[in-house]
Amino acid sequence: MVLTRREVTAKSAKSAETAKSGKTATVAKTAEAAALSRYAGAKAGRRGGARPGGLVRLALMAVPVTFFAVFFAYPVASIVGRGLAPDGAWRPGRIVDVLGRPDLLGVLWFTTWQALASTALTLLLALPGAYVFARFEFPGKRLLRAVVTVPFVLPTVVAGTAFLALLGRGGLLEQLWGVRLDTTVWAILLAHVFFNYAVVVRTVGGLWAQLDPRQEEAARMLGASRLAVWWRVTLPALGPAVAAAALMVFLFTFTSFGVVQILGGPSFATVEVEVYRQTAQLLDLSTAAVLTLVQFAAVGTVLAVHAWTVRRREGALRLVDPALTARRPRGAGQWALLGGVLGSVALLLLLPLGVLVERSLNGPAGYGFASYRALASAEASGGTFLVPPLEAVANSLRYAFVATLIALVVGGLAAAALSRRAGRLVRGFDALLMLPLGVSAVTVGFGFLIALDEPPLDLRASWILVPLAQALVGVPFVVRTMLPVLRAVDTRLREAAAVLGASPLRAWREVDLPLVRRALLVAAGFAFAVSLGEFGATVFIARPDRPTLPVAVARLLGRPGELNYGQAMALSTVLMVVCAVALLALERIRDQHSGEF
Amino acid sequence: MGLLTLSGVTVRFGSRTALDAVDLEIAEGEIVCLLGPSGSGKSTLLRVVAGLQPPDGGRVALDGADQARVPAHRRGVGLMFQDHQLFPQRDVAGNVAFGLRMRGVPRAERAPRVTELLDLVGLPGAGSRSVAALSGGEQQRVALARALAPSPRLLMLDEPLGQLDRGLRERLVVELRGLFGRLGTTVLAVTHDQGEAFALADRVVVMREGRVAQTGTPLAVWQRPASAFVARFLGFDNVVPGTVSGSAADTVWGKVPVPAGSAQGERTVLIRPAGVRTADPAEGLRCTVEARTFRGSRVAVLLRPESGPLLEAECGPRDAPPEGATVGAVFAEEDVVVLPDGPGES
Helix, strand or coil, rough: CCHHHHHHHHHHHHHHHHHHCCHHHHHHHHHHHHHHHHHHHHHHHHHCCCCHHHHHHHHHHHHHHHHHHHHHHHHCCCHHHHHCCCCCCCCCCCHHHHHHHHHHHHHHHHHHHHHHHHHHHHHHHHHHHHHHHHHHHCCCHHHHHHHHHCCCCCCCHHHHHHHHHHHHHCCHHHHHHCEEEEEEEHHHHHHHHHHHHHHHHHHHHHCCEEEHHHHHHHHCCCCCCCHHHHHHHHHHHHHHHHHHHHHHHHHHHCCHHHHHHCCCCCCCHHHHHHHHHHHHHHHHHHHHHHHHHHHHHHHHHHHHHHHHHHHCCCCCEEEEHHHHHECCHHHHHHHHHHHHHHHHHHHHHHHHHHHHHHHHHEEECEECCCCCCCCCCCCCHHHCCCCCHHHHHHHHHHHHHHHHHHHHHHHHHHHHHHHHHHHHHHHHHHHHHHHHHCHHHHHHHHHHHCCECCCCECCCCCCCCEEEHHHHHHHHHHHHHHHHHHCCCCCCHHHHHHCCCCHHHHHHHHHHHHHHHHHHHHHHHHHHHHHHHHCHHHHHHCCCCCCCCHHHHHHHHCCCHHHHHHHHHHHHHHHHHHHHHHHHHHHHHHHHCCCCC | CCCCCEEEEEEEEECCEEEEEEEEEECHHHHHHHHCCCCCHHHHHHHHHHHHCCCCCEEEEEEEEEECCHHHCCCCCEEEEECCCCCCCCCCHHHHHHHHHHHCHHHHHHHHHHHHHHCCCCCCCCCCCCCHHHHHHHHHHHHHHHCCCCCEEEEEECCCCCCCHHHHHHHHHHHHHHHHHHCCCCCCEEEHHHHHHHHHHCEEEEECCEEEEECHHHHHHHCCCCCCCHHHHHHCCCCHHHEEEEEEEECCEEEEEECCCCCCEEEEEEEEHHHHHEECCCCCCCEEEEEEECCEEEEEEEECCCCCCCCCEEECCCCCCCCEEEEEEECCCCHEEEEECCCCCC
């Protein structure tokens, strides 16, 4: 889902540039000519690269295709086999059997309605936020925009813990008013809003900021009322973006794992959580496999709808530089709106994180770093861990580093192959790359367990399994970040370099690399953050003596006791800080480069 | 033997033939301009010579050496792209020095060469400027300096002045010609603007649908277009079929005198506007004045004869008839050309 956001950001940054350069007639002419020639260049490039290009593309695609075949298609196919042919014979009837069970139907129903409710609630709370961020200018806006994005890259485990600290047993709400929400669906819904607020603000707000206000002014001049303008002009323009954001939120909440695992208690489970329960606790692999298939089908449908909306969104909208549309709020109504949005951000996004930090410092013996100190020894956890929990930090960083490397190589090669325009085969490859986002992480982890356990691919005991799974989730982000930038590199710049004596490799180094260097950094940051927070797959395959941060947090939360709770809070805080630092660094890079493409 | 020899070069894009068995030879130090409407294959020809477009047939030779297996970066030719394609992440000096770096020229030798070239193109001291901050004309100069820096044996220019406004363009053409003359550079340029081509080139190659329609000095092409297509492309609209016998041609506009020694029989006849004089209605072809366009020292007068297509005449500003007037068109033999190709082609 971040992927689409990145895409939108890259696209809008580009159009904003075009809009900016349209200020004076001469510049506009140059821009137009440049656009035309870019078209011509693309045309020429397509012709020219026909023969040797095909070979190069095949070579570039070989690594990603192999990677996906071995570490994605094969494990997922193994699950399908395990579910539908448990003893070697095909039994499609298993699907009907599983779907006939009332408890599983209940899970399916809950999964669907909580996703719908989460989506509705997120839109309700975040759309005013999107408007405020798009159209109002106020001090601290940049910082606030970054703050709003932080929850989005936070691991689900952190969100779950934060809301537990706010709403759960011994949480802030219970202390103040004796209210507990952690066994109700509200905790889940609120945590989902916490997570996806940024999706709506970024996707819808990004477009909103660039809608030409003159369109609305033109409608006003033609006699439309404020309401009519909103209804007839603004909403139709925003509609596709709202739909896309809603679908992304739905998808994300539909496959929600960490949040529901932590906040759902025994009464609420999504399909994803149920798959985990069936596998890890009940050892009913075949039921888990069927559930996986069901979720796969549901997600596939939603993704198809999403793809369709995205295509429709690429209509001809007149976009302008966001800096031109924002202004200071005027009148009591607008100030109230701004206040309301800031208040809801504080309450929904900042408060949980604040409480999380507070709880981590608040031990049985008053405020202090007792919980953090306890993280340093294995004994203090009362046998939960074989190693001091703090080692999880080192594990996580190490795994995330390796996963980022793998994701960059695989995703970078895939993006390079895709950036050379080509036919249906390559488009299919593009879709294949996005699949890991649609298939649940739990499925991938589960698939790794059952598929990669025999020679020649007996990796179960190897540490590389964790980074491999994490990279699988990271690759789509890398591809989505790199692709628009690589495509924007004019073929004729490479040709210009060639005519001046640069070999193809040298031309790539001299022309492409400097242009995509920042995108590469951003992609690395995303892959790193995603790997760091990855929970669903890692929880299956991380070895007990090598837990990652999210896994360690979840394990601590699964144990009773004041100290374990405090340690979970402390470890979550550590994870939050690591992720937030990564994100803020990313945000800086992006801000610096956003004018370039 | 010339510096560049193309023989039978053919390029096809699917079912469309972009270059159809083109033969062309360029001598050392010559400035040749490819002229033609868009889609006539001019740019494709440059790309083939540069090695960016593999030909489907034929042979490209530089200094007599076949280039079929030589990749673009080893051909040692320069190409100035239509929209310059300056590297956005490098400053002006970085752009100009690029080709030198690719050829492994040491840093100490690069700097003076860059300075020299920036002086040459009239941008002294611009080395540290960002290319994004340059105007169209300045970008064009930087692109030229960049293409010239490695001293290519053949410099190719693709619509070099296409994006510039008219005044600048006319000034630059003169500058370029002077510059190339001084450097002795062999140049192959592409343009769709005949004025630019005539001002720049020693020899003009008019292209049509992937073939060479005519080749010759600017003066020869201007005076004796090889076909109705070339004539029309050069902006002549008084082109009609006619039957030539003796010293006159029989056309829809009546008898038109032709120069002595013209080809006889069914032909295409071109009458330059300067050769159409407006006189008393009784004297020549009866026409009504349809429109007058003021063109500085001359006035273009569009005449509607009683039969046949519109006729363009050129008059002095003083003796141009008013719109709606009835005049007689008289043709002057020295401005009539019987085109070498047969009738029916226009």
